[in-house]
Amino acid sequence: MKIKGRVLLVAAVVLSIAGCGQDEDKTAAQSPDATKVTVTSLEAGEVSVTRSWPGRVVALRTAQIRPQVGGIVTARLFAQGSEVKAGQPLFQIDPAPFRAEVAMAEATLARAEASHRQLQQKANRLSQIQHSGAVSRQDFDDALANSAQAAASVAEAKASLQRKKLDLAYSTVKAPVSGRIDQEFVTEGALVSAADTQAMAIVQQTEKVYVDARLPASELRQIIDSPTADEPSPNALRVSLLDEAGKPYDVQAKLLFSGVSVNNETGDVVLRIVADNPARVLLPGMYIRVSITRHIAKNGLVIPGQAIQRLDDGNYVWTVDGDGAARKIGVELAGESGQGEIVKSGLQAGTRLVVEGQDKLQEGMRVTAVPLKPRA
Template identity: 35%
Template sequence: MHFSAPLRLSLCFLLPFTLLGCGEQAQEQRPVAGPVHVDVLNLTPTRLRLTTELPGRIAAFKQAEVRPQVTGILKSRLYEEGSQVEAGDVLYEIDPTTYQSNVNSAQAQLAKAQTTEATNKKTALRYKELLKKKLTSQQDYDDADAAYKEAQAEVAINQAALDYANIELSYTKIKAPISGQAGLSLVSEGSLLTAEQSSYLTTIVQTSNVYVDMQQSSLSIHKMKQDFADFKDEKADIPVSITLEDGSAYEQVGHLEFADTQVSNSTGTVTLRAIIPNPNNTLLAGMYVRAHISMPEARDYLVVPQSAVVRSQSGVPSVFTVNQEGKTVKKTVVLDDEVDNGWVVKEGLVAGDQVVISNIINMKNDIAVIIDSSTESASSTPDVEQ
């Protein structure tokens, strides 16, 4: 189709106005943005007994290395390896012949000294009576009395020698210093043992209870002590449970014993020690476990979902709440412990606040919202790990 030149010129003038009119019509038809639809969480206190999880290692409650105290040939081993022994049980016996001979000699020396003492005592008493009757001199009496006292000293010396000989003889029976499970014997009959030797004969480990040693940063220890200081019963035991290496929970629950008084220069951590019952010898020294330290009592906390927390470029956390006018209020919060998929809020929120938990990406401060659903915080939960 062909248009004349005047007609084409008219069409060129009309086209911009036509497009402009279409644009104004489209702008009038664009919907105006309305309130954002959200779900909120009505904050109510949640009763929790917070728990801190730390890596730990099992250590023996008591462990003794058995060594000989006298020199001699090992005559016999009197215990069964791996068996339970009581303190004072005889584990080994050294050939006592030499030491029994020493005891016999000391007994004879003591008997000789006692005889001399008795003779000198009679002489001293006789001279004492003669001196009263002035039938002897003072010098003779003094000599007799000195001889008697010297004989008394000899008796004491020989008595001490006999006691020492008996002690050495008793050391030929090597006894268990503590009750516990006796380990592998490192010597056999006929071995030469020496007093104060560096190598031990066996070990005894007390296994009815064990220690769990844990490492915690000095900053976390300070925070933990502050939390414990606020509890009503300051003398209450702090429960400690453990998880074994295979992930199974150990059935016995112990308690926190103490925290070390020094910070490690190399790691900046403090050692915590707990005592755990071990009636079935399930826990062995050197095992690695996960320890769970519980607070002495449950408390009320405000908990918000982690997905509801937004952070600024500097990492400052905040949440959006809905006020009575139906508008959002951005509140900066101080977070404490992590609880499952939530955070314990230490500062910034109060019970009754409505926290936005959905459509967070579209949230801004002071915008109108429509609440689609409202949920309540859980009133109580079991022990929760930090």
Template identity: 35%
Template sequence: MLLIGALCIATLSLGACSDKDAKGGNRTPEVGYVVVSQEAVPVSTSLGGRTVAFETSEVRPQVNGVIRRRLFTEGGFVRAGQPLYQIDASLYQAAVDQAEANLASARASAQAAEEKAKRFAPLARIQAVAEQDYSDALAQARSARAAVAQNAAALETARINLRYTHVSAPISGRIGRSLVTPGGLVSASQATPLAVIQQADPIYVDMQQSSADLTRLRQALASGGVLPGSTSVRLKLEDGSDYALPGTVQFSEVTVSEATGTVTLRARFPNPDGLLLPGMFVTALFDQAINPAAILVPQAAVQRDFDGSAFVYLVGKDNKAARRKIVAERTVGANWVVTDGLKPGDKVISQGVGNLKQGAPIKPVPASSPQRLGAPADKGAAAKGQ
């Protein structure tokens, strides 16, 4: 008896072994319970994805010629309009000079034709010249003016081609390696770009979600079973670390990939330090919806049968343990989210569940109540036991 009394003193009453009372009977075990209620719980989604540059531009020549100089540092940052390559401009400069000369000649011819038409005008009124001669002079003046406009356009085209010998950056961003070297011949119709520029701040993350999951979510939203969630997204990097800055879901594709059966969702993230590089694999975490009537149960309260189905013990009628099957498919923090099997007000046993059986008498107390040490054995009885 002394040994039994010492063990019971050291054992907590909540979920402890059966104590012997003064008369030698079994003490009813105390169990801790929680009263469940409905509350709004986010429906979290985890999707794999890859980073995509916010803007990508292939630097291409718009005129033919030989590259004379490369004007940028590979891997560096370039700004829109910054010169990147110099193409040999000698032929294009000559074309500009020729167009300027042609324009000057056309202007001189136009001036002479207009003067002739002006001189014929008063003579035609007094019929000093034939009416046909005056009409021809007017037509020549108009034709000369048209020739001036044509040559002016040719000059502008030549000047544009001359400007294209300076290949500039179409967008701001980080430029990759040069795919052509000085001395290389390039053409406006070539398939290979000179270099590629990518803007990575901000940066996109393209995520793939099963079309079946997306359909279930949309049906739940349409029926009112869940509410729209937040568009805020968090990222986990390839090494498992968290990306510090949150992003925002921008849109989802309107078609399903026939190859994978998935829909692409795109999120946008700030990337001021350039930590995210295009093509990285990441994991996106976001609350795609909110379940407004979810029931949370402590994980310690949920047990599993041999078939994997979940069940809990409730405080039943006459303070007896009642076994109840539930549906619990995901966790939130330290709790299971129960979608079926419980109703608000149920008292779920979360402490002292180790040896419970259906219909066993229990002494329920609110969970996490101060624990009571077992009563020491009666001193008289202990003396007799000696």
């Protein structure tokens, strides 16, 4: 009985040792869980850079209506807030004094012309008999001088008459440019003069308007001088004007010029846009936003900024190859767009890019790729 018990005990120990060995082998056969990373598949598409800045609307032309002669305003000849044409009468200054001055100037001219005819005829007669000795050389010279002075008086009287007629014409104040006229600043019965500092009204040409935006010189360079992957085209630069809610105005706008100098105090430059304004929705003095989109490439790649690792010797990203291994790839960037960083070289469409979890990766490490969930 003792021998049989010992045999059973040895068998139990052997089975126990064998079981432990099997457990160890099973544990050794199991590989640790692969590192989980979040990836996104790169897709090629149109790449552009968009920037926006505050801007202010400026009328294409602004004319302050001022009198060129003095007098009493007798009539306003326009409707306030209406469209006026160049040369259209706007105000009437009492013309009676100017008509009287024109009549006086006409009389002065007539007297000067009569005197000139008389002295001219006398000089002609003396010229015919001066060789006979009946008239002295001095008398003949005096007659010629008097005739010349009379001719000068005629020219002076004509100039004076022309000036008086011009003053009479200026008594009707006309619009120098076409546009929309604002409210009147003087009324009938007001006394005005050419030395007044207050305008009678203001006409602003607004079928086209300027929009001036001030922006840092560095931002302007990013828009105007951005490198392009495709050949430049006439539509490479798109300009739009936005209201306070961010909605674009239904107007055609284009970049007219950028400032040629930088403000010493602010470091800003002026960007001037010209825009069609047929519906007059853009009013002078209005603040809006100027948005400029620069085309970069038709089939470019944009990657999230969080996927980029930056070192002194360049930029790199982590990708996952077809075998599920992590790969470190250097990339060259061409700038930033509204969607992320623009890739100039180093990546291709279809690459699985790691956007989360790259801090734990090593070259060739097996990973579990989890697709990036789209934002709701």
